[in-house]
Amino acid sequence: MIQLTQRAKQVDRRPMNWVERIYLWNVLIGMMITLRHFFKKKVTIKFPEQTRYYSPVFRGLHILNRDEEGRERCTACGLCAVACPAEAISMEAAERLPGEEKLYREEKYAARYEINMLRCIFCGLCEDACPKDAIYLSQTFAPSNYSRKGFIYKKEDLLIPDPVTQPEEYKKALGDRPDRKKISKVN
Numbered sequence: 001m002i003q004l005t006q007r008a009k010q011v012d013r014r015p016m017n018w019v020e021r022i023y024l025w026n027v028l029i030g031m032m033i034t035l036r037h038f039f040k041k042k043v044t045i046k047f048p049e050q051t052r053y054y055s056p057v058f059r060g061l062h063i064l065n066r067d068e069e070g071r072e073r074c075t076a077c078g079l080c081a082v083a084c085p086a087e088a089i090s091m092e093a094a095e096r097l098p099g100e101e102k103l104y105r106e107e108k109y110a111a112r113y114e115i116n117m118l119r120c121i122f123c124g125l126c127e128d129a130c131p132k133d134a135i136y137l138s139q140t141f142a143p144s145n146y147s148r149k150g151f152i153y154k155k156e157d158l159l160i161p162d163p164v165t166q167p168e169e170y171k172k173a174l175g176d177r178p179d180r181k182k183i184s185k186v187n
């Protein structure tokens, strides 16, 4: 068994003089550092009022698109739900009634359309699967919420503003994505 023969060495600290005791010099050094950073270019932003530039291929929140006349494009065919690997999409189809031609582009439309954002992995497969150019992922950043229920996005949350009656809101919601699908006249 090894015996500990050496005792811990005691360090005698030099007593501080009065200048050191009032810490004035250290406070001044700290303030100089603060002042130096005060005039530097800021690396932070005021989110959510300001947002950073996202890559053109960034995939954010979904948008349910309208056609050039403001009619809903989605026909509730279910292809996006089938393509979704996270099983995040659900919907109910309804038949368009006479007189509703200005609301819905096709004879069928989605009476209910929901995306569970807690499941979504923002892969974009729903966008690729859609034959009607009705859904795509915008550049709006993913949402935050205080409850799980708040992450279930309904059709009313996803539907883009009407380009005819709300052109400015429509453009804002669409974002600046020249490479992505926007209003198109093709079916």
Ligand code: SF4
Pocket (backbone or CB within 6 Å): 080, 083, 084, 085, 086, 087, 088, 089, 115, 119, 120, 121, 122, 123, 124, 125, 126, 127
């Ligand atoms: S982005 Fe991917 S995971 Fe999210 S709803 Fe679309 S297909 Fe599903």
Ligand code: SF4
Pocket (backbone or CB within 6 Å): 073, 074, 075, 076, 077, 078, 079, 080, 081, 091, 129, 130, 131, 132, 133, 134, 135
């Ligand atoms: S978003 Fe497109 S793929 Fe999904 S149900 Fe509507 S039309 Fe079909």
